Amino acid sequence: MGESLHVPIVDLQAQYQALRQEIDEAVAHVLESGRFILGENVQRLEEEVAAYCGARFGIGVASGTDALELSLAALGIGPGDEVITTPFTFGATTEVIVRLGAKPVYVDIDPDTYNIDVSAIERAITRRTRVLLPVDLFGQMTDREALWRIAQEHNLYLVNDSAQAIGAQQNGVPVAAVGHATAMSFYPTKNLGAFGDGGIVLTNDEEVARSVRRLRGHGAEGGAYFYKVPGYCSRLDEIQAAILRVKLRYLDEWNERRRQNARLYLELLQGTKAILPQTAPGNLHTYHQFTIRYRRRDALQQYLKEHGIATAVYYPLPLHLQEAYRYLGYQQGDFPHAERAANEVLSLPVHPDLREEQIRYVAAMVRRFEEEHPS
Ligand SMILES: *Cc1c(COP(=O)(O)O)cnc(C)c1O
Numbered sequence: 001m002g003e004s005l006h007v008p009i010v011d012l013q014a015q016y017q018a019l020r021q022e023i024d025e026a027v028a029h030v031l032e033s034g035r036f037i038l039g040e041n042v043q044r045l046e047e048e049v050a051a052y053c054g055a056r057f058g059i060g061v062a063s064g065t066d067a068l069e070l071s072l073a074a075l076g077i078g079p080g081d082e083v084i085t086t087p088f089t090f091g092a093t094t095e096v097i098v099r100l101g102a103k104p105v106y107v108d109i110d111p112d113t114y115n116i117d118v119s120a121i122e123r124a125i126t127r128r129t130r131v132l133l134p135v136d137l138f139g140q141m142t143d144r145e146a147l148w149r150i151a152q153e154h155n156l157y158l159v160n161d162s163a164q165a166i167g168a169q170q171n172g173v174p175v176a177a178v179g180h181a182t183a184m185s186f187y188p189t190k191n192l193g194a195f196g197d198g199g200i201v202l203t204n205d206e207e208v209a210r211s212v213r214r215l216r217g218h219g220a221e222g223g224a225y226f227y228k229v230p231g232y233c234s235r236l237d238e239i240q241a242a243i244l245r246v247k248l249r250y251l252d253e254w255n256e257r258r259r260q261n262a263r264l265y266l267e268l269l270q271g272t273k274a275i276l277p278q279t280a281p282g283n284l285h286t287y288h289q290f291t292i293r294y295r296r297r298d299a300l301q302q303y304l305k306e307h308g309i310a311t312a313v314y315y316p317l318p319l320h321l322q323e324a325y326r327y328l329g330y331q332q333g334d335f336p337h338a339e340r341a342a343n344e345v346l347s348l349p350v351h352p353d354l355r356e357e358q359i360r361y362v363a364a365m366v367r368r369f370e371e372e373h374p375s
Contacts, residue, residue: 004307004308005308005357005358005361007309007310007349007354007358007362008310008351009310009311009347009349009351010189010349010351011354012188012189012193014353015247015352015353018353019246019247019250022246023246023247026041026242026243026245026246027243029242030238030239030242031239033238035238036237036238037235037237037238038217038235038238039241040238041238041241041242041245042060042235042236042238042241044241044245045058045060045200045244045245045248046059046060046200048245048248049200049244049248050176050202052167052174052248052251053162053166053175053176053202054174054175054176054177055176055182055202055203055204056203056204056206057202057203057204057205057208057209058200058201058202059200059201059209059212059213059216060199060200060216060235060236060241061198061199061200061201061212061216061234061235061236062198062199062216062233062234062235062236063185063187063198063199064092064163064183064185064186064187064190064199065096065185065199066199066216066232066234067163067183067184067185067199067200067201068092068096068133068159068183069096069099069100069232070201070212070215070216070234071180071182071183071201071203071208072097072100072102072131072133072159073100073232074181074208074211074212074215075131075159075180075181075208077097077100077102077130078100078102079100079101079102080102080128081102081103081128081129081130081131082102082103082104082105082126082128082129083097083102083103083105083129083130083131083132083133084105084106084107084116084121084124084125084129084131084132084133085104085106085116085132085133085135086106086107086115086134086135086338087106087108087109087318087319087320087321087330087335087338088109088114088137088315088318088335088337088338088342089135089137089161089315089319090135090163090314090315091319091322091324092161092163093133093135093319094319094325095324097133098325102130102131103128103328104319104325104328105129106319106320106330106334106335107120107121107123107124107335108120108334108336108337108338109335109338109341110337111337111340111341112278112280113137113140113142113278113279113280114137114138114291114341114345115134115135115136115137115140115141115142116134116142117337118134118143118146118147119146121147121150122150122154125154125156129156130156131156131157131158131159132147132150132151132156132158132159133159133160133161134158134160134161135160135161135163136160136161136162136165136168136175137164138277138285138289138290138291138314139164139165139168139191139258139285139286139287139288139289140165140168140279140280140285140286141162141165141168141169141170141283142160143170144160144170144173144177144179145170147178148178148179157180157181158178158179158180159182159183160175160176160178160179160181160182160183161183162176162182162183162184163183163184163185163187163190163199164185164190164286164288164289165286165288166184166190166191166192167191167192167252167255167286168283168284168286169283169284170282170283170284176202179203180203180205180208181201181202181203181208182201182203183199183200183201183202184199184201184202185198185199186198186199186200186240186244187199190288191251191254191255191258191286191288192244192247192248192251193247194240194243194244195239195240195243196237196240197240198236198237198240198241199236215229215231215232215234216232216233216234216235217231217233217235218231218232218233219231219232253352254352255286255352258286258288258290258351258352259285259286259287261287261290261350261351261359262277262285262287262290262350264356264359264360264363265290265348265350265359265362265363268360268363268364269363269366272363272366272367272370273294273295273370274292274293274294274366275292275293275294275344276292277290289312289314289347289350290347290348290349290350291314291345291346291347291348292345292346292348293344293345293346294344294346295344296373297343297345297346299369299373300346300366300369301313303365303369303372304362304365304366307365309349309361309362309365310349311347311348311349312346312347313342313346313347314345314347315342316342317342318335318338318339318342320334320335320338321339348362349362
């Protein structure tokens with residue numbers, strides 16, 4: 001364990017090399033077909049991802065961000081509406097609400113899972129609330145049953161931001177089975193990543209599916225130049241869909257390797273000062289990220305970097321304290337769990353192409369940091 005290893009946070013070249021022949025063939029097939037927009041690969045991928053995630057319909061769109069926005073737009077969300085969501089997430093979750101002219105209303109997170117604290121949601125509901133927009137952060141689902149119960153009781157829509165949780169389950173129920181819509185991202189570093197941008201809306205509601213389908217193609221229906229509503233230009237490319245169909249066949253295996261990597265970390269980091277990630281009962285975690293909390297986070301991150309280990313901070317500033325959303329009027333101290341998480345979280349490499357030796361090295365370096373920097 002004397003020498004230094006290089007441990008990247010993701011390794012997309014390794015993944016490509018492993019599947020090179022299959023992917024190259026799939027891409028060549030699309031190039032030869034001359035059909036680049038909304039062809040057979042997109043349609044098949046929509047069916048395959050929907051089935052995999054427990055939804056009846058899938059609609060491929062240009063990104064995970066668009067999957068969120070088109071879901072909300074399909075449900076008619078706009079000015080005057082409030083959307084209850086988490087301040088501890090990627091910016092897109094809030095951005096799409098604001099883009100539609102609606103208002104994000106934040107609820108603090110559960111410090112154990114980093115997901116929205118479902119038990120605090122009802123206090124945030126007002127006459128204007130229309131949607132619950134939880135995020136399945138780092139790869140484990142927010143309590144869907146509880147969310148669904150609240151949504152039903154208060155006549156709200158449930159839209160899941162599951163960009164980080166493809167393949168997740170809760171008590172055996174797959175990630176997109178419950179809710180009015182579920183948004184997925186195929187951003188390259190996600191558990192199922194394209195070679196560019198991509199996303200999908202999953203839903204069990206035929207009307208939502210129809211509306212998203214219309215919106216992604218300029219609002220047209222019943223012919224390309226007949227517009228029912230003002231829409232978007234937001235489609236998933238055939239080339240990306242062909243690549244994703246190859247990769248989808250490996251996703252279960254990759255997610256299982258992520259869980260194995262996580263189990264090894266959990267074992268090796270016992271007894272360190274790291275607060276280890278917790279899985280809520282019933283959850284099948286996909287470990288999009290393996291996120292620890294650490295009081296001296298920045299010093300640890302710097303130390304690991306000096307020893308060849310890439311880590312990341314998801315996310316360094318909660319959304320209610322961002323300059324872009326200052327106008328919402330929130331203050332420091334409004335969401336203490338989210339604020340504390342932002343100061344302490346550190347995501348360690350957990351991707352499926354890691355070798356056991358690399359994980360052991362990362363854990364050993366965390367221990368060495370503690371020996372060299374006692375306090
Ligand atoms: C990645 C991500 C998105 C956005 O997906 P893009 O495909 O990058 O647009 C939205 N929400 C969360 C939580 C994400 O991690």
